[in-house]
Amino acid sequence: xxxxxxxxxxxxxxxxxxxxxxxxxxxxxxxxxxxxxxxxxxxxxxxxxxxxxxxxxxxxxxxxxxxxxxxxxxxxxxxxxxxxxxxxxxxxxxxxxxxxxxxxxxxxxxxxxxxxxxxxxxxxxxxxxxxxxxxxxxxxxxxxxxxxxxxxxxxxxxxxxxxxxxxxxxxxxxxxxxxxxxxxxxxxxxxxxxxxxxxxxxxxxxxxxxxxxxxxxxxxxxxxxxxxxxxxxxxxxxxxxxxxxxxxxxxxxxxxxxxxxxxxxxxxxxxxxxxxxxxxxxxxxxxxxxxxxxxxxxxxxxxxxxxxxxxxxxxxxxxxxxxxxxxxxxxxxxxxxxxxxxxxxxxxxxxxxxxxxxxxxxxxxxxxxxxxxxxxxxxxxxxxxxxxxxxxxxxxxxxxxxxxxxxxxxxxxxxx
Numbered sequence: 001x002x003x004x005x006x007x008x009x010x011x012x013x014x015x016x017x018x019x020x021x022x023x024x025x026x027x028x029x030x031x032x033x034x035x036x037x038x039x040x041x042x043x044x045x046x047x048x049x050x051x052x053x054x055x056x057x058x059x060x061x062x063x064x065x066x067x068x069x070x071x072x073x074x075x076x077x078x079x080x081x082x083x084x085x086x087x088x089x090x091x092x093x094x095x096x097x098x099x100x101x102x103x104x105x106x107x108x109x110x111x112x113x114x115x116x117x118x119x120x121x122x123x124x125x126x127x128x129x130x131x132x133x134x135x136x137x138x139x140x141x142x143x144x145x146x147x148x149x150x151x152x153x154x155x156x157x158x159x160x161x162x163x164x165x166x167x168x169x170x171x172x173x174x175x176x177x178x179x180x181x182x183x184x185x186x187x188x189x190x191x192x193x194x195x196x197x198x199x200x201x202x203x204x205x206x207x208x209x210x211x212x213x214x215x216x217x218x219x220x221x222x223x224x225x226x227x228x229x230x231x232x233x234x235x236x237x238x239x240x241x242x243x244x245x246x247x248x249x250x251x252x253x254x255x256x257x258x259x260x261x262x263x264x265x266x267x268x269x270x271x272x273x274x275x276x277x278x279x280x281x282x283x284x285x286x287x288x289x290x291x292x293x294x295x296x297x298x299x300x301x302x303x304x305x306x307x308x309x310x311x312x313x314x315x316x317x318x319x320x321x322x323x324x325x326x327x328x329x330x331x332x333x334x335x336x337x338x339x340x341x342x343x344x345x346x347x348x349x350x351x352x353x354x355x356x357x358x359x360x361x362x363x364x365x366x367x368x369x370x371x372x373x374x375x376x377x378x379x380x381x382x383x384x385x386x387x388x389x390x391x392x393x394x395x396x397x398x399x400x401x402x403x404x405x406x407x408x409x410x411x412x413x414x415x416x
Contacts, residue, residue: 010113016055020048021116028120028400029127031393032150032162042099042396049106060109065406068348069105073098075341076289079334083288084281085295093289093333100395107403111411114365117404121169121372124400125192128166132199135159139202148203153393160205161383161394167196168215168375169368169401175223175233176368190236197240204251211382218378219371224361268324268386270317275328277303277316286335293321326384349377349402356409366408373405 011018027041053060076097083090112120131150138145147156150163174189181189197216200209220233244252258264274292277300281287287295297313304311323329330342353374360366376398380389390398 010116016048016051020045020052021119023048024120025123028123031124031152031396032128033131033152035152038152038393042103046099046102046106049110053106053109065108065348066105068345069101069108071341072345073101075334075338076101079286079289079338082282082285083291084285085287085291088288088294089290090288093291096391097289100391100399103396104399104403104406107400108406108410110403110407112404112407113411114363114408117369117408118365120400120404121173121368124397125166125170125173128163128196132163132196136199136202148199150393156203157205157208157387158392158394160200160203160208161379161387161389162397163196163200163203164205164208164212164215164379164383165372165376165394165397165401167193167200167212168219168379169372170196171216171219171233172223172368172371172375175220175225175229176364176371178225178229180364194236194240197237201240201244201249201251204254205387206251206255207383207386208379209251211379214382215375215378219374222357222361222374223367223371265386267317267320270315271320271322271324272328274300274316274318275323275325275332278332279328280307281332282335284335284337286331286333286338289333292323292329292332322388324387326380326387326389329388346377346381349373350381352405352409353377356405359412360408363412366412369401369405369408372401376401 011021023041023045027038027045030037030041076094080090080094128150131152135145135148135150139148148159149156150159153159153162171193174193178186178189193216197212200212216237217234220230255264258266274295278287278292278295280303281299295318297316297318300316300318301311301313323332327339327342331339334342353370356366357370360370379394380398383389389395
């Protein structure tokens with residue numbers, strides 16, 4: 001964390017950097033909790049970070065990742081400009097992608113120290129606790145919600161995605177600093193990932209739960225630690241899993257009910273049918289960012305008839321209003337161009353994780369930052385198969401860990 005001496009040395013002669021860190025901290029604290037403040041602080045952070053970037057432009061070169069972020073934003077812009085269904089939400093959708101991607105882009109070009117990165121990771125983790133506790137109270141005690149939700153994240157699936165990313169970050173931090181922690185700190189470090197994991201079970205998102213098992217296993221295996229610590233970590237989560245059927249966990253009840261109703265995919269097959277057909281409408285740049293909800297049965301019927309194919313409206317679930325898939329959303333709303341830039345971003349992120357693992361695992365802040373980045377990538381890509389990941393709050397959170405990962409990698413490469 002940041003000591004008083006560090007604060008004086010770092011910010012006493014750099015007021016703009018102090019403002020940047022303050023705005024980023026306040027944004028992360030309000031991200032899962034407060035709608036208006038998080039947007040205000042995000043814009044203030046982007047403004048100060050843009051000023052920093054403008055003042056340092058002459059000392060920085062354009063890298064591969066700059067092209068990746070630029071192409072991702074450009075594909076969204078082209079989708080808005082040449083939206084197949086218009087007018088709609090194409091420019092609003094572009095604005096969101098511009099803000100989220102610029103957030104990661106500016107973070108990637110920052111020069112945050114290991115102490116600052118540690119601070120930001122802890123703020124992101126601890127800032128999730130108040131809305132999570134309140135969400136549990138609303139759902140389980142006062143019954144004002146019918147599902148577990150983080151106040152400013154909203155829908156149960158979106159809240160679960162956010163918690164899934166945070167779970168991986170919390171576990172990475174806990175395992176990375178376990179050896180040097182005192183007894184009370186170890187109890188706190190132990191409680192964090194357990195609390196987030198139990199919350200995911202309570203939230204009943206089967207996609208996030210399933211991906212969590214993969215993510216937890218990888219983080220336990222890959223974060224440097226003794227075999228004894230790794231076995232204990234596996235044992236703790238194994239006990240929780242063993243207790244689930246005994247406690248008749250709601251997520252198990254949900255799966256059984258869906259199986260009995262022959263609806264294991266929760267109607268996603270009908271939603272995906274819409275996307276697969278709508279991808280034919282405007283294949284290059286798509287129907288426009290955020291315009292999936294404007295697709296009609298008449299549009300689908302016309303597309304099928306024009307290709308000489310039969311049409312059965314019962315197999316299409318347009319009432320769900322979005323694609324329930326990161327990849328199909330990109331293909332339908334941003335076309336082949338948008339889909340390819342998404343795959344470029346995700347594959348580049350995966351390669352980054354592979355290339356930096358050996359070096360970062362040797363440094364404590366590098367190890368838990370790598371684990372947090374891995375968690376964000378796995379949740380975004382894995383859960384993205386069956387849910388609409390990588391937008392709004394959980395996109396900002398995922399981009400936070402990607403941006404800091406790139407920044408730290410740049411910093412360590414500079415110190416060679």
